[in-house]
Amino acid sequence: MPSQRKPRLGRLPTNLTLTRLLAVSLLAFLAHASESARGGELTMAEFRELHQQLQVPADTPWRTIPWKTAMLDAQRTAAQQAKPIFIWAMDGHPLGCT
Numbered sequence: 001m002p003s004q005r006k007p008r009l010g011r012l013p014t015n016l017t018l019t020r021l022l023a024v025s026l027l028a029f030l031a032h033a034s035e036s037a038r039g040g041e042l043t044m045a046e047f048r049e050l051h052q053q054l055q056v057p058a059d060t061p062w063r064t065i066p067w068k069t070a071m072l073d074a075q076r077t078a079a080q081q082a083k084p085i086f087i088w089a090m091d092g093h094p095l096g097c098t
Helices: 014-037 044-054 071-081
Strands: none
């Protein structure tokens, strides 16, 4: 009796996976195309209003700090003002998508 392999759950055959991927891509493209055809793009007035709403106020506390991006400039300023240096160092994507 020949052994019949059962497909593992959660894994689709390659040709079916590619077919589904192409179908989803086509649907996404058509949805975007129909949205553009209906005039789904922003007008300049809508853009200006949205841009204004997204601006952070200048008096927000973190914007009042004179941040330095060069270590030597920060060290020189800290020594002149007798203040400590706050170093923010990280490795990876800035949004944590590593």
